[in-house]
Amino acid sequence: KAGVTQTPRYLIKTRGQQVTLSCSPISGHRSVSWYQQTPGQGLQFLFEYFSETQRNKGNFPGRFSGRQFSNSRSEMNVSTLELGDSALYLCASSWAGEYNEQFFGPGTRLTVL
Amino acid sequence: TQLLEQSPQFLSIQEGENLTVYCNSSSVFSSLQWYRQEPGEGPVLLVTVVTGGEVKKLKRLTFQFGDARKDSSLHITAAQPGDTGLYLCAGFFSGNTGKLIFGQGTTLQVKP
Numbered sequence: 474k475a476g477v478t479q480t481p482r483y484l485i486k487t488r489g490q491q492v493t494l495s496c497s498p499i500s501g502h503r504s505v506s507w508y509q510q511t512p513g514q515g516l517q518f519l520f521e522y523f524s525e526t527q528r529n530k531g532n533f534p535g536r537f538s539g540r541q542f543s544n545s546r547s548e549m550n551v552s553t554l555e556l557g558d559s560a561l562y563l564c565a566s567s568w569a570g571e572y573n574e575q576f577f578g579p580g581t582r583l584t585v586l
Numbered sequence: 587t588q589l590l591e592q593s594p595q596f597l598s599i600q601e602g603e604n605l606t607v608y609c610n611s612s613s614v615f616s617s618l619q620w621y622r623q624e625p626g627e628g629p630v631l632l633v634t635v636v637t638g639g640e641v642k643k644l645k646r647l648t649f650q651f652g653d654a655r656k657d658s659s660l661h662i663t664a665a666q667p668g669d670t671g672l673y674l675c676a677g678f679f680s681g682n683t684g685k686l687i688f689g690q691g692t693t694l695q696v697k698p
Contacts, residue, residue: 516676516686517688521683521685528684571617574617580627
């Protein structure tokens, strides 16, 4: 099976802009979670989508949003970018089983200047 | 609040040495996963432990889940340079759909 794919892999934006990141989960996986990884905070949960519905949300401002399509592909959007949004954004897919095993994509490295 | 404390944060050892990484919490997890991450890549799932006292082996790696399901350890025997990377433990609470709580990670460097 193909793994989780994320596009783009690298992105450079300036403060105030917005950005959209894309994630294609493993075939058959209906749950997609997003995480932000920074050196200082480690991996922090952003939100999770299942069957096009947001089921869970972390403690991030409303500038961070997402959506999921009928084919389980997901996008996350960050509006009004701040310098502190520079991070590796990771998408993980799961078949939403009992133990929540997640499989991660390679991530999108976002740099905000 | 950091729910998962991972130690040590950094480890630099010689090839052939043994090491243990610890993951501790005051909370009871439904399951706990260990991942390994290389620079510029996403974490790769190594193992999932779900039963208190469970021990799983993956070649030279041994994973243990504490009896009370609050802590876990990863032991590597005869470390090799290919083991170099960031090791992350992640806990899951039943009902907290799609969310893993990650430890801060242990950066392991194995020198030839």
